Amino acid sequence: MTTPERTVALAFFAHPDDAEILCAGTLLRLKDLGWQIHIATATAGDGGSMTLPADEIAEVRQREAASSARLIDGTYHCLGERDVKVVFNERAIQKAIDLFRQVNPTLVLTHPREDYMLDHEQVHLLARTAAFAFPVPNVSDQPRPEGATIPWLYYSDPIEGRNPYTGAESPCSTLVDVSSVIDRKVEMLACHASQRDWLRAHHGMDEYIEAMRRHGVMRGEQAGTAYAEAFQQHRGHPFPQNDLLSELLGDQS
Template sequence: MAERKTALAFLAHPDDAEILCAGTLIRLRELGWAVHIATATAGDCGSATLPADEIAAIRRQEGAKAAELIGGTYHCLGERDVNVIFNHEANTKVIDLFRKVNPTLVFTHPRHDYMLDHEQVHLLARSAAFSFAVPNASSLPLPEDAHVPHLYYVDPIEGLDPYTGEPVTPTTVVDISAVLDRKAEMLACHASQREWLRSHHGMDEYIEAMKRHAAARGRERGFAAGEAFRQHLGHAFPHDDLLESLLV
């Protein structure tokens, strides 16, 4: 079990964490963990009517408000929506973020997901998780206890591999039944996204959609509601299932 309790959800856009892993973040907060929610972008393409800078400012505020509800901290790296790229500049930003937060547990997008911003954030998160504790990887001070954290991938949207259409099998499903209403409250902070999702995705009731997916994942393990994850088990990463030991 981690000796220091700092969780970082690093995802592409404001509301990704609230849809995909906020219940687990709430449960970690209840265990005394520090929680950070970071997004690569401010979601500047997340409106059919407002200009980029205006919707970005709104969505930053929504992200900060959602994190504050659980005593968490919100960060935004300022990359451009639908233009997240794994390159030197972005990689440096993410490594520096990891240096500042010094996480022992990280959540990010899976390798395969419905949009490329998510897949590029996956690469950036893997890079930073592996390298932020390398002394020469950043000009920022290196925390004495920095090390490769536990790394988990959230569900792809709808729990499906976009290339095959097949359901993704998780390694861990966390019971979020008791905190589902608080997760919904966090997601409701992202009010700007209701009209955007209706306009672009043809999707309304995004909170109800989140609850339906949570119920489906929960049924797999006998819970009323669940959040699913796959643990990264590559070389140098911890192999013990920290989420299983803490929350299942």
């Protein structure tokens, strides 16, 4: 097993609550191994309310995201982009690179290339670019961190685990058993009360939590466990080739 000298995980997603839905169990297991955890979002979730104005709901959702991160002794970051307006352009790329310079991640978890919402797909591009570029000396005015190197990069499931263009189940290279931390994952997701309450009122049930559980059970059946999270590892040149998540967490792939 190739064990990194630094153990810093960055979950970089589009919106507050994306990481909690898609990879919080894996973050919890890494935390239990002593890893430092960072959760970052491109937006503050300013589109996440039918009643509150953008700036007000953005403030609420950033507080919720920070509260969730604190449950894992993690740090929350926000790039300050706007919901449904995330664009893979020079400004956003620079923000992402600067974030990666600040965090200096060993391992990055992010959205897949194809997902139901274009904000997710744009963040996929930002994360992939920043992971490749942040060690390059001349790409940022932020200091190049000591030991900066291209991190392990994994893509989470798309929402509902299906390709939005074909409807086919999303492929995965790695299944992480999160059964032992599912209650803590629920606690993290429940921090996002503004979204949970809206769906609870609309559906008449705790759909926010139950949808996450259903997907975890589906992937768990594939892994032979109660709950699992799925990832596709990026193995393009010159990214690390060994499946670090499986090696660390002892899961099936």
